[in-house]
Ligand code: HEC
Ligand code: HEC
Ligand code: HEC
Ligand code: HEC
Ligand code: HEC
Ligand code: HEC
Ligand code: HEC
């Protein structure tokens with residue numbers, strides 16, 4: 082009995098080994114494109130140094146194209162030894178554009194191209210340790226990196242090197258590393274919305290939209306939305322909403338409050354498209370978005386959803402503006418100290434460097450809670466809209482009012 086068992090275990094092991102070997106050969110052929118003339122030795126040298134890199138290139142359509150795109154096509158041929166690696170050319174959008182002009186031109190018209198400039202426009206960024214600037218802000222904002230040849234952007238943000246796969250870029254996970262977290266949790270919102278859930282259950286059926294369905298229609302690389310990151314635009318339908326928007330716009334400008342400062346601030350906000358001041362473009366983008374929804378929904382159904390999301394923007398703008406005004410009044414009454422560079426006003430873009438407890442609360446209400454409320458509404462995620470968003474805004478508002486009351490009392494007592 083023992084013996085038989087021993088035998089069957091051995092034959093089983095042998096069988097597993099043979100089948101394993103066979104599947105290995107059957108499913109993992111070594112994909113080997115014909116090497117283009119490796120006249121500079123790029124492939125043979127780097128195959129030893131970074132075999133993973135070269136094998137990914139071999140699997141790419143670049144390597145398997147009838148006229149393969151060689152290492153030299155992207156990095157030039159100035160570097161050929163162990164000592165002159167710094168001579169290798171950066172593979173910038175200008176380089177990609179030699180063969181993919183359409184995508185590069187589209188990319189230039191979108192918001193990703195402004196990513197580095199807009200992070201640099203935030204003065205608090207310059208006040209962080211260099212390593213924080215580089216690993217945090219730049220870690221995501223380098224999708225709009227200015228390159229050594231003057232072109233702007235990183236095409237490998239979505240189809241990573243050296244596979245440069247269109248399939249990878251079509252997955253919502255390609256956006257996840259950057260579009261997640263406290264102030265722009267679109268991945269989490271979408272992922273747990275009905276759209277995301279259906280996609281995860283049956284991705285192959287294409288029943289539900291992914292990020293790219295709604296934001297890169299027809300493969301358009303020029304991503305931009307109507308409301309933008311902050312859900313601030315003009316004109317809006319009524320006076321209260323307009324006043325509320327202006328209150329917040331003033332508080333996102335560290336550029337000073339005199340007329341000249343104000344003009345510079347509006348200029349920067351416009352150039353970087355931080356707040357949107359062009360109704361025609363908004364309406365165009367809205368129509369384009371609705372056309373996408375209409376491939377699966379009745380237009381009226383989708384329209385109603387987007388109108389409701391607009392209403393959430395109105396409500397959250399009103400609540401935030403109310404909180405900004407509470408802090409503004411504390412400056413006006415001299416209860417909060419004047420900032421070093423002059424103007425007395427709350428500055429929302431100081432983020433976690435905000436100088437007082439009440440301003441820290443205001444920053445969280447602005448950057449975490451309001452963002453979740455309106456972005457959650459847009460992305461059809463009730464929980465983000467409500468518990469992570471609106472509910473926390475209400476709590477923040479209460480705390481800001483209580484802190485203001487305490488501060489006034491403390492001043493009177495002096
Ligand atoms: C003699 C071996 C050798 C040859 C030939 C070679 N490289 Fe390199 N390459 C290196 C080494 C070593 C580095 C530095 C690796 C490191 O930093 O760990 C490097 C780095 C690079 C880098 C990164 C540059 C940077 O600034 O970090 C690129 C791109 C590159 N090689 C492309 C090429 C291309 C294209 C060719 C052919 C034209 C080529 N290499 C030929 C050895 C070689
Ligand atoms: C389609 C263009 C393209 C081709 C072809 C290409 N590269 Fe690259 N390579 C890039 C991009 C993009 C980067 C990212 C850095 C940058 O933007 O310059 C990069 C970065 C690198 C780096 C440094 C970063 C790292 O991950 O180590 C090395 C080394 C490198 N390439 C070597 C090669 C070699 C060797 C070949 C040929 C087998 C090759 N590349 C072919 C586009 C290309
Ligand atoms: C010398 C011309 C050339 C350059 C330079 C070049 N490509 Fe390509 N690219 C091609 C060719 C050829 C193909 C394969 C044929 C096709 O489908 O167009 C391709 C295909 C692609 C694809 C589709 C891949 C897939 O999975 O089907 C992507 C994405 C891509 N390239 C991105 C880039 C990026 C990013 C750069 C710059 C870092 C770049 N290419 C530089 C010629 C080039
Ligand atoms: C490397 C990080 C990174 C990746 C990956 C990335 N994005 Fe972005 N995205 C950003 C940054 C940073 C901004 C803000 C740009 C700015 O500062 O102007 C942005 C802005 C946007 C905007 C514009 C919002 C507005 O202001 O109107 C859209 C839409 C967008 N991204 C969609 C996507 C989609 C869809 C994907 C995946 C296919 C994606 N992004 C992948 C970093 C990234
Ligand atoms: C925000 C993510 C993202 C960035 C950044 C990005 N791409 Fe793409 N790219 C995509 C997506 C998604 C697709 C697939 C579009 C589709 O479904 O047709 C794609 C497709 C492509 C294709 C294949 C087109 C085809 O019809 O086969 C090329 C070539 C390409 N991109 C080049 C580039 C170049 C060049 C850059 C830099 C300027 C770039 N991409 C930057 C997401 C991105
Ligand atoms: C069903 C379509 C749809 C899907 C799927 C979708 N979005 Fe959106 N997204 C929208 C709409 C609609 C807006 C608001 C447009 C406007 O401003 O009028 C928006 C806005 C945005 C914005 C601007 C800021 C904001 O949140 O309001 C970004 C960035 C963004 N989406 C990224 C993503 C990413 C990343 C994914 C995937 C994880 C995704 N979206 C999935 C429809 C979609
Ligand atoms: C996890 C990636 C990530 C990190 C880290 C990050 N950002 Fe962003 N940032 C984004 C994305 C994605 C957007 C666009 C989101 C949207 O439109 O909803 C954005 C938007 C912005 C915007 C608004 C751009 C506009 O015009 O709409 C500014 C300004 C900004 N970030 C500055 C910074 C600064 C400064 C830092 C570092 C202190 C930083 N970001 C760190 C990903 C990041």
Ligand code: HEC
Pocket residue numbers: 274275276279287288289290294295370371373374375376377378383384386387461
């Ligand atoms: C590729 C198809 C597709 C596209 C495009 C699409 N949706 Fe959907 N959507 C679905 C499906 C499928 C459901 C689930 C229907 C159900 O609940 O029975 C859904 C559900 C919804 C829901 C209900 C969510 C819930 O929690 O019950 C809303 C709201 C919605 N979509 C809005 C939109 C809007 C707005 C757009 C355009 C910006 C859009 N959808 C684009 C397929 C799509």
